[in-house]
Amino acid sequence: MKSIDARLRKLLGDAPKTYWEEKISSKPGYWGERILSQMVFAHEVSKVEGYRYNEPIEAALSYVEQQIAEEGVIGKHTSQHVESMLSELAAAAKSYDIICAAHAHIDMNWMWPWDETVAVTIDTFRTMLNLMNEYPDFRFSQSQASIYRIVEQYAPDMLQEIKKRVKEGRWEVTASHWVEADKNMPNGESLARHLLYTKRYLSQLFDIDPDSLNLDFEPDTFGHSVNVPEILANGGVKFYYHCRGNDGHIVYRWQAPSGKSVIVYREPTWYNDSVQPILGSYVPEICRQTGLKTYLNVYGVGDHGGGPTRRDLERIMDMNDWPIYPQIRFGTFSEYYKLVEPIADKLPVVTGEINFVFTGCYTSQTRIKTANRIGEATLNEAETFSSVAAVATGSAYPGAAYEEAWRNVLFNQFHDILPGSGVIETREHALGLFQNTMAIASTNRKLALESIAATIDTSQWSGPEDKLTVSEGAGVGYGTREFKITQVERGRGNTRIVHFFNPSVYNREETAEFVLWDWNSPIKTLIVRDSEGRDTAHQVIDEGFNPYWGHHYMRLLVYVKAPACGYSTYTISEGEGSVNPFLPTDPRVERENKYVLENDVLRVTFHPVDATVISMIHKNNKYGFRGADNALSVSLIRSSYDPDPYPELGNHHRISIGVCVVESACDHELIETAYRFNHPFNVLSGTPHTGTRTFDGSFLKLTEGKVVVAAVKMPEQDTDKRWIIRVYETEGQRTTATLQLFQAVSAAYYVDMNERKVSNDGSIQASGKTVTFEVPAYSVASICLEFE
DSSP states (O other): OOOHHHHHHHHHOSOOSSTTSOSOTTOOHHHHHHHHHHHHHHHHHHHHTTTTTHHHHHHHHHHHHHHHHHHSSOOHHHHHHHHHHTGGGHHHHHTOEEEEEEBOOOOSSSSSOHHHHHHHHHHHHHHHHHHHHHOTTOOEEEOOHHHHHHHHHHOHHHHHHHHHHHHHTOEEEOOSSSSSBOBSSSOHHHHHHHHHHHHHHHHHHHTOOGGGOOEEEETTOSOBOTTHHHHHHHTTOOEEEESSSOOSOSEEEEEOTTSOEEEEEEOSSOSSBOOOGGGGGGHHHHHHHHTOSEEEEEEOBOSSSOBOOHHHHHHHHHHTTOTTSOEEEEEOHHHHHHHHGGGGGGSOEEESOBOOSOGGGGSSOHHHHHHHHHHHHHHHHHHHHHHHHHHHHOOOOOHHHHHHHHHHHHHTTBTTTTTTOSOHHHHHHHHHHHHHHHHHHHHHHHHHHHHHHTTBOOGGGOOOOOTTOOOTTTTTTTTGGGTSOOOOOOOOTTEEEEEEEEOSSSOEEEEEEEEEESOOSOGGGEEEEOTTSOBOOEEEEEEEEETTTTEEEEEEEEEEEEOTTEEEEEEEEEOOOOOOOOOOOSOSSOOOOOEEEEOSSOEEEEOTTTOOEEEEEOOOOOOOEEEETTEEEEOOOOOOOSSSSOSSTTOOOOOOOOOOOOSSSOHHHHHHHHHHHHSOOEEEEEOOOOOSBOSSEESEEEEEOSEEEEEEEOOSSOOTTEEEEEEEEOSSSOEEEEEEESSOEEEEEEEOTTOOBOOOOSOEEEETTEEEEEEOTTOEEEEEEEEO
16 A cells, blocks of 8 residues: 555645645645645654554544545545544644744845835835734734835835834844844944934834834855854844755754854744645644744745735634644744743754855845945944044034935945845935935034134244235045045145044054145255154155046155054145256166065055056955955856846946065954955044144043954933944954043943943943953843943
């Protein structure tokens, strides 16, 4: 006799070629689907219980096969008779529970433009609200703060309906992030801002406890970096849902190197499924693996919104009455995770990253990836100097503007936008948001620097007034395309003042470029001096007349020293000329052109025509790289062709890559070197005036500890003379971090990523202008400083 599996297969019809096809291809009608689904489920129950129910299942199969042979169909009588034949399984069947969590998979601008994303959201939610009106037990869950923002902006009346359902407990808000984001390319601070802004926005929008937003719902994200659990745990997120990245445990505890963890449910089927009668077949084996008698069934049709259908709801209610089938009901994600949480210590522990799928996404759409890197970096500097200016000068902190800019960055980190798997319209919208981000960040960064510069006493360089100059105001907007603060000239005459601002928490000395406008004195006599009057090495790299601005310009490189998170002041002035014999300059000998950069560690030789590297002896706005066998390769441009057929066509590819040799294997040193490469000095043209500050000054310095300062900002509320500083440990060892401030600190305490005070165990102390605190290995620490 054939096996039970083989006999069931024949009754079900040919196995579907893909997951998305109907699982019962024989099309036996309602009663046929009903009894076959129950028989398949009964067989799976029997398997996990040592095949104890094989005898009644075989008898039931024989009866069904006989009825088909005699009548050619499985009718109501046959189905109900078989149910009675399997009645001894009823208790075992009903010991299983299926929670059906409904959601709509709404991609942000994947294969469509922004206006379609808005339409998809509103159309989907109208369907859900209509179904809720008809089915009082129906529950719906929806992630992504960006989606709720769409409703607030474009359908405010609908938002009131949703709020009502949220209050009833029928609409579950599963968003702890602004979007379902990529988890590899955004930096750690971006992941922290997803939590901060999403929890604040949604808790206020729906008047709900921010602690209830404790699920990171990432069904389609292509990869998950190793420190995600650390960041989530610090932000009050306890649960994680994903589908891609591994195919191991279904329910597990994902543990970061720090030891912090989240409870994870890996979708064993798929996240945008319909409700089919055969779904019970998954339940016994999955429950055996998870150790629970409850199975989470995530359903909602479509990869373009849509969500649950009327048929799904009718099937759930009907299937719950089947006698040889699990209890099946409408429910929420939180219900399931509450069942898992008590057994968290018994779950298998997974460490390391959960990667990869679609690896080509890390090297496509270079402009979108550049926008992400530059946006993150510029906001880092803007917030830092705005925080300094607020405390040091009393300037207003533009917190609301920064939140808007961050929302743009976070939106573009959606798992089809930043990875570059979208269409042309996806790219166009992303780059439009990037322009808005840079307008906010760059403007406020410069305003903060100007506020600080206005307090520096530069009066000693005051001279006779010349009211016939043209330099002041020259170069408006210049430098924006290189993502710098604008290089507009504020000085005049033969003595110019320049301030160099260093965003790093360490002292730096390196070359910096800036533009001098309408310098009328001889270039050969130009002198650059530091604040103590010492001549400084410099080089003129370009000069001429810019017809767009209508002014003469001169680009200089200057060797600059600037204190940690502070500024230094330099002057450009006219030196004394000299008289030398004038000799002919016509060539007498043809010499080989050599282009070499060399220091104590590296000697790099470049091709004289195309500047390619010929050799490098002993000694990236890019995310895709490979490292193996002491070699490192970086993908500079990858011209993908689908779904955006021309992602790189017409782009002006400006690629900057820093290659250096660090003196040790210390991650801390490497990260700081990379920070300096991505955060050059900000250069500001100054004027002579009185002030209270010296020519050079530091506002924040890390004097001890293997940590990286990831952010300096003011709190989202109660901003008066307070800073939030976030750091992370780099070497895998507990460390003591010491910060030297420019002003006395009256209080210091730890906060979480939502900027709420957490218990202070005495491991943080403030004394005068010094703050010392402990950071555990591999951990993130956020502290709040209150200034006197």
